[in-house]
Amino acid sequence: MRTSLDCLPCIVRQAVDASRMVMADEPTVLKIMKIVFERLACLNLSATPPEIVREVHAVIRRELHDVDPFLSIKKKSTQRALDIAGSAKVAIESAGNPFAAAVAFSIAGNILDFGMRSEWNEALIAESFSKALECSLKFDDTALARFHDEIATADMVLVLGDNAGEAVFDRLLIEHFPRRKKVFYAVKSSPVINDATREDAVEASIAEVAEIIANGADIPGTMLGECSEEFLRIFHTADVVISKGQGNFETLNEAKRKIWFLFQVKCPVIAKHYAYSVGDWMILEKSRNDSGCTKPLR
């Protein structure tokens, strides 16, 4: 999807908040913001929001002389996720529909995102996980069965990871895939915000259930034009592609292949455009030629 004019204040807010979250002092934040404004003066609204956000975070990294300013936040997220994972696993396995519960915890994990919301909000994190089981009961049974069956008959599944920490719950989902199969878990090739890189995915024990593959880019989403040949081969040949997070949705909702999107709706622009609500948990089935994604399983 292209960037909306309504994204601009939010991108500017993210730049200020992210700079502060990674401990930049006021003069440094101001310096970062001036460069960000210079870039925005050459704005092209046909770019997706994650492409613009990538530019912002490249400025933050360069000005802070830090290739991974969110490293400690990513480690804290992964640790917090690992703390929750044990009880989540028990909850999933004792649920009426363990697959639905695993899907719900994977979406719950999407709260561990510090792009849209640049602060650690423990209450919000706790709430997201506490309502996972309840949310799993609200999924549309027919569509969920279709999602399950497509994975069941697949020989190769590609999961497009999103944030560090969230990956811990994606592992639980992969563990509850029906039938053993080849699973790839795609991560960013180099750090951007708190998106999972190979190192973060390894810390989340993804390597035990899937082959980790870097997508070739540092965009907080998946722009196919910037991905590696190796990634694209897997993306186009996988029987099922599961895309986590809003950034992947924003960059892939017009892609020419079937994709299942799992994410929490975090912004009013997306909510308004697709008639969702901020905070909605989405399981979206996008067919090959569908760019609207108008079939939420709510």
Next chain:
Amino acid sequence: MRTSLDCLPCIVRQAVDASRMVMADEPTVLKIMKIVFERLACLNLSATPPEIVREVHAVIRRELHDVDPFLSIKKKSTQRALDIAGSAKVAIESAGNPFAAAVAFSIAGNILDFGMRSEWNEALIAESFSKALECSLKFDDTALARFHDEIATADMVLVLGDNAGEAVFDRLLIEHFPRRKKVFYAVKSSPVINDATREDAVEASIAEVAEIIANGADIPGTMLGECSEEFLRIFHTADVVISKGQGNFETLNEAKRKIWFLFQVKCPVIAKHYAYSVGDWMILEKSRNDSGCTKPLR
């Protein structure tokens, strides 16, 4: 007050919303935003927020080739205010403390502001006026009596106007000043957002109760360094200065004279800095050397 980094997303949002409110199409809004970003790349945080907002609106006026793009919105505001004024006058005159009620309606009128909120929200406008009498009962009696007595003993009062429409209720307040006196009503010298100019003040019948004086500037606030000599002479010699609206507060809260500020708190930066809440109705007494304005009459 200087501009906070937290003001930046809000200034960008105001620029997008204001451009749309005055009917700019998407390519024009984008063109405006690119120029706004160019200006923000040279940002100086020692400027007050209204100085930066002035720049934004100068860009909007220039790109739209329209010296007063908010003209129709100002006329609508004044008409709406005149519609309400009759019943407001009856309510003020039958109130236990008509002066307090007149102050409250003048603050209620501050809702007719399309800088911070670039949309006509009829429900919010109706709510603001419906709660005026109730709010007047909550004012601190001692401080309100001091405000009343200072006006009572003054020979010359200067009211710094804010928005068109709001001026209609400032007229009601001036009518309820104790004892006849010379009253000046300051307006902007040329259009900026929906701030009242001489023409707007005349439409609000201000000329019948006060001498209208243009302040010499087009800033949505009062930057003394940019005001005319004539205005400054009145500002410094008036026995009482009453400042309407948050923009005047942001530009005058460190001025070296006693000022009474009447406004609705419209932004979280102001609310946080002074420990108010967004939506609070403020009557602030600032002494000559006080720049904190920490004595809200709530």
